[in-house]
Amino acid sequence: MNEPKNYFAIFVLGTDSIGIVADIGKALFELGANINDSSHTIIGNQFAMLLLISAAPNYTVEKIQSAFQDVTKKRGLTVYTHQLSHEDIYRKNPVPGQLCVIHLYGADKPGIVYQVTNLLAKNSINITDLSTRRFGNELKPIYIMYLEAEVPNDVDTRKLGDDLNKLAANLKVEIKYELEEVASL
């Protein structure tokens, strides 16, 4: 369990098609690597996957890249492998703050993502998940954003709420936010 291992982050990008995940899983299984954490989504028609894998100490970036040769050729994928240092393997989260969920929607305009995330960054709030979609009529596109963040316990959440409301008024979009203590049970 505690034997030394090498850890790698792998990023996979390409046109979506059925069986990509199975092919990636097969390549890693045959390589003898372990998928620790992974996340995959489809953006537009692009398949995008991020994996954190572990393997024996003699595994290198080159060895892992070579395991993907067949699948990259077959499916036209871009695969990027990066070796991780020890501090990049586990998320440091000494004091779980409050969970902040922000939903935003409205007519699209430049700067929505920037202004919301800049407000959070100024308040030392760490974004842990962000998804956006632009859809609807090309002349009047609609923008939707879903964001999850960790709010440190010492942040003035009333002021943060006021600032988000002001931002919503300035951008002429709807912003709904919820702040929740993460229940320790």
Next chain:
Amino acid sequence: MSILNVLEYPDPILKQVSEEVINFDSSLEIFLKDFIETLNSHKYCVGLAAPQVGNLQRIIAINILQARKPHPNNGLLVLINPKILEASNFKIVREGCLSIPDFTANVKRAMKIKVKFQNLKGETKELETTDFEAHAIQHETDHLDGILFLDRITLPSSNLFRRKQF
């Protein structure tokens, strides 16, 4: 009094269904003392279920006073044979569990519940509660049926953006 060891998944006890408490005797009282001491020994921990300490009886303890932030609460609650009669006002909230360390997840919980239970003397009572306390009671009641939050994980972002292909 002593602090009891909290079991961690994949201990198979955590997936078992607990038994109804029938005897409200001194052994129950002795267990409850250790059980409450165990709950209160974990900083910020607001609830514990008996199976988490290896006792497969339908007993939970809730203490919202231990939360980081103030929430409406009824102080220390010991609910024996709890049964949720009504649940409404569902919301996605995030929780962690002593039995599943270092991991939190989003789950759907009712923010308003009515729960029937027995107290230490075996008397049947009813409690209506909301928000954080309601949330904690549901998590702990789940433990009595061998249900972990891993059984209830939801991904709000994929729910929000699920749409038809065009």
